[in-house]
Amino acid sequence: IHTNYEYIPFQSNYILQLHRDLLKYTEHSYGGKYKTTPNEIDAVLPNGEKIMLFKPLDPYETPEAIESICHSYQIALEEEFVDPLILIPCVILDFLCVHPFSDGNGRMSRLLTLLLLYKNDYVIGKYISIEKEIADTKESYYQALSLSDDRWRIAENDPKPFIKYMLGIILKCYREFEKRLTISEKSGAKSTAYDIVKNFALDTIGTFTKRDVMESCPSLGSSSVELALKKLVEDKTIKRIGKGRASKYVRFDAY
Template sequence: MATLVLDFLAIHPFRDGNGRIARLLTTNELLRGGWGVARHVSLEQRIFETKNTYYLALRTSRRAWHDGTHDVWPWIRYLLTVIADAYDDFERKVAAGTELIGTTKHEQARDHILSQAPHAFRLAQIFDALPDISDATIRDAADALRDEGVLTVGRGRGATWRRVDGAKGV
């Protein structure tokens, strides 16, 4: 699968959209091969978050591709790392979900922020970690924690939120 995608990207058959098609091809081939994580975790998002490493691995593995002397391993290592990280993320989400059965979405968001989110985070990270909870519910939970003095928040749209050390509930 990895070499199929590498070959597709080396051929570069379209003027635009080759990367998107390659990521779709990756997801399709993973699902066909029984790698179910692609159904539950966005590999597209993981690749976007590691795009510098993605481009470096791709560039390194495509070097001398036309001569047939290229090294596929930088690309394969990158892709396997993305897949392994996706499985780790999926495992964390499943573990968190089993502990939260019977609680409201607001309580789930609150619990995640207090027990699983990094000490300093952006709301976008929480939105990504809790795809089944609306952005508004997550914002409401974060605002409630801020009002309780458990969180502080910076200014601006991409503000950083921080847990207050020693605050009640932390």
């Protein structure tokens, strides 16, 4: 999707092929095939309890429903009666309500979100992980989905909660990208890894990890970040908290 989105149309046969490739290296034999038994959308509560959120369409209804979603999307796009940023969450909501596969529906929905955003010139997913942002707000995701799929079967549902949630995720990704660009601009094109990491550290309130640095300074490799952090600890710009993978860092002037 990252490299060939222009050549991947939003069609049912391509959706099946993406699902096939998604499960290619698993033990599952149903990759690239619609569900053959009924399924449901569940959520796991913080206490471990599993609850059913929604009962999707039955297997015999699924192929036609996916065809209808793809066809309706193309018509809406061509007639331009709704902005793509509003249309895409509606398409993904319908896909999730159909729940066409025995496994991988959530992952497929995020891949299709990425694909449709790319095809409409919103390529933020190349730089910031949309899937990670959704994973980090899973509780809000399930809540929005639950509010928006109510009465979906009789076409009386309200998609606004899910639309607002997805727009919030996209906006958050763009803001994170802007933040990373700002760090790069402050560092300057000829800055060393030490300078770049130092700028990040001085611009950060509270603790941060090596991973945080790497995500915010994508031009740097793991070893460069590690060496820079070590030097910053030595010159007392930052203080190290903990050891090994659990290590965190904080500005020295915070103590």
